[in-house]
Amino acid sequence: MTEPVKDRIRADVAVIGSGPGGSVTATLCAEAGYSTLLIEEGPDLPLDAMAHFSGEEILHKYRNAGVTMAFGHPSVTYVEGRCVGGGSEVNRGLYHRTPPHVLEQWVASHRVDALTPDELAPHFEACEATARIAAFPGTPPPLSQRLGDGAVRLGWDAVAAHRLYDYEAGRKQSMSATFVPRFRRAGGRLIADMRAQRIRRINGRWEVAVLHRSGPMVTIVADTLFVACGAVQTPALLRRSGFRHNIGNSLRFHPMLKAVALFDAPVNRPGDPDPVHQIKMFEPRFGIGCSISSPAMLALALAANPAMRARIGADADRMGLYYVQNGTGHGRVRALPGSRDPLVSVRHHDIELDQLYDGLKHLVRALFAAGAQAVQPCLPGFGLLYSAAELASLPARLSRKAAMLTSVHVFASCPMGEDRRLGATDSWGRIHDAHGLRIADASLMCGPTIANPQGSVMAIAHRNALHAIERRFA
Template identity: 25%
Template sequence: MIREFKDIKRDINEHADVLVIGSGAGGAVAAKELAEKGIDVILIEEGSYFTSKNYNQDPNDMMGMMWRDSGTTLALGLPPVSITLGKAIGGTTLINSATCFRTPETVIEKWRKSYGCEGLDYKELLPYFEKVENEISVTELSEDVLGAVYQVVKRGAKALGLSAKPLRHNVKNCEGAGICQFGCPRGAKQSTDVSYIPKAIQAGARIFANCRATKLLTESGRIRGVKGKVIDPSNGKAKHNIHITSKIVCLAMGAMITPAFLLKQRLANTSGQVGKNLTIHPCGRVVAEMEEEVNGHHGVSQGGQIDAFAGEGIMLEGIFLPPGLMTMSLPGVGEDHKYIAKHYKNLAAFGVMVSDTTRGRVFRPLLPGFPFSSWYSLNKTDTGKLKKGIEITAEIFFEAGAKRVFTGCTKMPILNSKEDLEIFKTMPVRAWHFELAAFHPLGTCRFGNDPGESVVDMNLESHDIKGLFIPDGSPFPTSLGVNPQVTIMAFATRTSDYIAESIERY
């Protein structure tokens, strides 16, 4: 069972061989893999535990329940960027779009050659990718579940000589409810709360929700456990104390919170790299008003992809939002807004995701009550990629018969014709002209063989503190160019194998 706030009546004083902090793509995998190898595991998660019975399909309610800061988390910069993070059993896997990619082989090669990751071998990772994909049921969906927006994009892409392809998703019996980011009402999405966590429990792992880690315990350069607080989810106040001792700690809070947690305690940072090198896959959204009804809310929210420009650092992937969120994100007030709301069924949308060369930074929290502060200001190169991706997507929609296209760029927010698009192509823009969102923070505790240039080694163990592992998105030294959950899960599986093989040394 998962012990929640309502089940915890007193202070928690426990011991385990391994303590895992976080239950997303890294933490849940580590807990399950280690528990199945007979290792005594405790996992704590700051957020609450939800099941499909808790999901009312109202996006505003679900964001308040499962999204950190109700979806208002920002990286400050020009422009500021909204960063979506989960806060629940399941972490961000609970609120992502279920899109699955393996790490591109070119990325692994770049890490090996240019980022001090000698010894990292793509072929060695293949069994881990396969294992993860089997655990979370990665599959290619049928076109009826991919939704009508996919068909619109496929039609427009074909006219331009491009190929739109289905994305692969971690789902079982998906019916295309279209609200992947707000809690799957059918339990089809195989987020870690329904895939890895039940198996971890079955193998003997002890799982605690509503438990916030506040301090790592160390002694003579070794990890010794954690202190924390049991949090009342109704008001955010601390109710009981937590003291858990362990030989090993897997710190898997995610690439925004993990570095801030370490910086706050001045730990594991002899390299000076903790919190630096933040990449986020900045994203833009292009929305088209079509002549016909599309009903983009029917089918998965992220169905298709166009990867023809991936070599340039531009991925085009499907995206769609429920009515309230979609209409309020488009320009126009009064009668213009009413018109958009009335014609919601005619809207189609596609996303532009940039493999960023920009590097941001995570800091200790500047304000009380927040787990971190961050800065990310899109550079000129990435701004150019974003604009090109928007231009391509707009062209696809016009070829598919769009009446007009919303660019998400304040310099020219609406294109009413192909002629407008040609004007937009020649228009100089700056980063702050774009509305940005991001979903994939990575890189803030990067791995490598050189302790002077990296935070953890290739097994994801701290160079500074023996027994401290970071199996989340923090260790990856560059952006991936693709959605990262399978990469995080595969490396967490690999690290779990290493821990299990070497635990007697701790």
């Protein structure tokens, strides 16, 4: 149950956005004894309110029913969760800690204090104690195993990734199942269906103008304010409110290219567990993995390949959808006057697209090594391939027009660090020259996480919230 809406709500600490960053932050503040309010634009729905990856879920738990676009040449279609728990409710919960080489790079590029793997380890451990992670028990489903087998046959390494998942209970460890209940047990107040419109500083406190879905405008007044709306909406809200310094200038993605493999035997049965295999040995150039391969997801991926798409009805159980992704794409977020949604733009260097295309060719090779009869790259103008040898017939470079990029990972729009020329905040998420105003989400990353990002978002939010509480939010 969320609380009834009043005109003016007072709290010691307010957190805007209930994704992994916001939920972890709000929980620690409530447990430290501060009256803490967590507000969320989307609805408060149980984890199992609707089937995972169903059209209904996309309609109710995604922003703009899953249709959001970063404009560029090529553009990137990306998705964001918009519900209590944010992206953690709609994702697969594939889990990795931030790779040490990524942390080293952030410390060097943005001068972030106290961000070595050893310094971050206790925060990973603390988050993993509440949102539990586990390896797949037994043999992963065939669609997943095939990618692993293909990699091994080529002499490559594949891993079966851990997930934020309780395999015994059959339950994902999303925020609504883990940190949000802990927040409520600590006396925290959550109000859903509330969209923060603007922030301003009045009489030494932060005031947030929020609009409830049912119409009324409400003012939230807090001594300390954490903005945790995700890497696109956080800079949009801050820029709408007049904060500009390194806000929304450095958005990064993990853009993906996809391919569908057609196998000789069923690999993809309704009710199969989510796939977990990944090929990470080529990172940071690119990483390879398995996608959800329901008929709806196959149809979406094959939008530009009608011949293969037409086979879904008869052959979906023999089809698997796979991806290659890397940490490319340089984006900007700008608030548009009078528009609810920000303008997001992106540009790619040639070499970044070349690496991604090279990754797609590696993926195709792995799928043929796994026994695929045919592989369809999900790109306009690309035909069905019947052997790895046919890769030689593909264009040497991927044209910008043909690059159909999608992404589910966004970050780094308001990076942290002591280097003020690059950072929007200091090393702990404090926005420069705005006492009591902090960022607590994926925006703070100093670049792509390369690995799946949710673990990094949670651990860094945990680190920063403890640091704030220990210093009484000074």
